Amino acid sequence: MRFIIGFLSGVLGMLAGWAGLAALVVSLAGPDRDGGIAMGAVFQIGPIGGIVGFIAGVFLFAKFGMVSKDKLPTNIELPEATPEPVRKRVSPIFAVPVLLIVGGLAWWGWYELIRSPYLSHGFMTLELQFRLPAGMALPPSAEDVHITVNEGPQPTDVLIGQSWHGTDGDHRVILASASLSMKTSQRIVSLELPGVAPQVWQLNLASDADPTQGYTEWQFANGTPAPKIEMNYQLSADH
Numbered sequence: 001m002r003f004i005i006g007f008l009s010g011v012l013g014m015l016a017g018w019a020g021l022a023a024l025v026v027s028l029a030g031p032d033r034d035g036g037i038a039m040g041a042v043f044q045i046g047p048i049g050g051i052v053g054f055i056a057g058v059f060l061f062a063k064f065g066m067v068s069k070d071k072l073p074t075n076i077e078l079p080e081a082t083p084e085p086v087r088k089r090v091s092p093i094f095a096v097p098v099l100l101i102v103g104g105l106a107w108w109g110w111y112e113l114i115r116s117p118y119l120s121h122g123f124m125t126l127e128l129q130f131r132l133p134a135g136m137a138l139p140p141s142a143e144d145v146h147i148t149v150n151e152g153p154q155p156t157d158v159l160i161g162q163s164w165h166g167t168d169g170d171h172r173v174i175l176a177s178a179s180l181s182m183k184t185s186q187r188i189v190s191l192e193l194p195g196v197a198p199q200v201w202q203l204n205l206a207s208d209a210d211p212t213q214g215y216t217e218w219q220f221a222n223g224t225p226a227p228k229i230e231m232n233y234q235l236s237a238d239h
Helices: 002-029 036-065 092-115
Strands: 066-068 088-090 124-131 146-151 154-156 165-168 171-180 187-192 199-202 230-237
Touching (some): 002 036, 002 092, 036 092, 088 092, 124 146, 154 171
Antiparallel strands (some): 066 088, 124 171, 124 230, 146 154, 146 187, 165 171
């Protein structure tokens, strides 16, 4: 038990020293446009504070986390007055806060890394291509193209830029992109064009999706009448 509490005390000191020194460097350095100072503070200078903090945490445990065991009162005189070695135990006043803080940090890490509703890769870019049937003309303008992407019940922003169309042989292709951020098993893409029945696709992605290796195969919309429009996509991390 002493080893566990002492080690956890050192780990807490390491985290505090690492984060504290990195934050101090960032605050002294001032504004940082490209994030280079912050990265250097966290990964190059921060470990120095972590080492100092770990040593300080272990020292505090040895200083305040161990107390002498209470001796049992007795009126019996011992035949020999031999001094007994001082026996120590972990102080509950020190151990309980350490365990509570470690438990809180563990829960926070579990929530953020595993149970967090956000993708592990952060914001990810979904690039969409809609291939019209051969000979089918494009809408007059991008304003006539209505694309929605839903992550579960939540819609996400879809971008149709100035270069919103292309060509694939005899097929015209509509280009768009969206930003994904949420963990969900239901991702729905819909496309509405003038004079065409709404087209709907369900993305075949994991709940906590990883980037794809290029574009997927073309796939038709689910259960919609002609004309059949195909879609493919690729997913990439923003960092």
